[in-house]
Amino acid sequence: MVDVGAKAETHRVARARGSIRMQAATLALISAGQASKGDVIGIARIAAIQAAKRTAELIPLAHPLPLTRVSVEFEVDAAAPAVHCIVQAETHGRTGVEMEALTAVQIGLLTVYDMCKAVDRGMVMGDIRLLEKSGGKSGRWLAPGEAR
Numbered sequence: 108m109v110d111v112g113a114k115a116e117t118h119r120v121a122r123a124r125g126s127i128r129m130q131a132a133t134l135a136l137i138s139a140g141q142a143s144k145g146d147v148i149g150i151a152r153i154a155a156i157q158a159a160k161r162t163a164e165l166i167p168l169a170h171p172l173p174l175t176r177v178s179v180e181f182e183v184d185a186a187a188p189a190v191h192c193i194v195q196a197e198t199h200g201r202t203g204v205e206m207e208a209l210t211a212v213q214i215g216l217l218t219v220y221d222m223c224k225a226v227d228r229g230m231v232m233g234d235i236r237l238l239e240k241s242g243g244k245s246g247r248w249l250a251p252g253e254a255r
Contacts, residue, residue, distance in 0.1 A: 114244070115201070116199055117200075117242040118198075118199050119198050119200060119203050119241065120240065121197075121237065122193065122194070124191060124238050125215075125234055126191045127230050128230065128233070129190070129223065130226075131185070134183065134185065134189070144222040144223075145222070151215045152179045152181065154214050154217075154218040156177050159174060159207040162210045166210065174197065175197050177196050177197075179215060192212050193212075193238075194215070203243055208237070209237060213235060
């Protein structure tokens with residue numbers, strides 16, 4: 108692991124996003140809360156939070172971080188049809204929380220897939236990316252096209 112012992116502790120925030128595209132009928136089941144495995148969005152939210160907390164166990168050389176906040180939002184997009192997952196992770200520490208936010212997005216989307224695969228095996232996850240990070244020596248970074 109990289110030595111972060113000499114870095115200053117700062118408030119660090121990372122926001123990430125990803126999507127899972129699916130058939131309109133699958134999205135309708137999710138929206139109506141009628142998926143056979145239960146509340147898809149609620150369970151995916153818990154899975155995403157758990158993933159953020161366990162990132163150091165999943166990503167070799169990632170530092171274990173004391174997260175102070177993880178928020179997970181899902182947006183149902185009937186036009187796509189898709190579900191978008193947006194995660195914001197925060198800590199006060201010596202290294203950033205980008206990996207925690209990105210891991211949470213991935214696992215949240217994988218959970219949606221797992222809970223709906225019986226009706227739609229063709230779902231596609233994608234567009235997973237870091238939207239923003241702040242804190243530390245490098246300061247704030249925004250992905251191209253993100254509001255300042």
